[in-house]
Amino acid sequence: MSPYVAPVVMLIASNVFMTFAWYGHLRYPTAPLWIVVLVSWGIALLEYCLAVPANRIGHEVYSAAQLKTMQEVITLVVFAGFSVLFLKESLGWNHLAGFALIACGAALIFKW
Template identity: 45%
Template sequence: MKTVFLLILSNIFMTLAWYLHLKFKNKPLVAAIMMSWGLAFFEYIFQVPANRIGYSTFSVTQLKVLQECITLAVFTLLAWIIFKESPSWNLLISYLLIIGAVFFAFKG
């Protein structure tokens, strides 16, 4: 559970680093890059320990599949909160397919 929690925190910072600057398009590009780098620093503070802890239980491939699933969930939530974008039915179905991929990645 610690790995999942750390990956969620990491992905919150990653998503903010990648997309939050779009809310401030009037700011110079250099400022957007610096803000994104600052947020990415915190992403790594959580991501590196998450993978080190998780690797004691999961394979590298399982960690990656888990991380991608968490990324989509965090992105969808933040896109809804920050950008007011509601997920459409086809995105929800694609997420269900990704959850299926996670199931098969972790199936013995």
């Protein structure tokens, strides 16, 4: 897989894991906190196994700033989907407008 494409695919997958690690437990508010922490930690390990190689591979063709920006935009897109589909929370116009402004900032990183 191309070093242009592989980091994007791997960062999407890693962000799915990280979103579940950080926010998945919110659907289970009665679960004991120590169990939530251990499960989240295990899920986060999978995220690191994808994110670290994604950044190593991606750094062949992208700057560190571009990789970080890419990761943040991917995080927002994954989180938006997760929030609506898994947590059953709605996104308002203000969330979408805020995400759009962040996307505009990301475009500046890749433009010059």
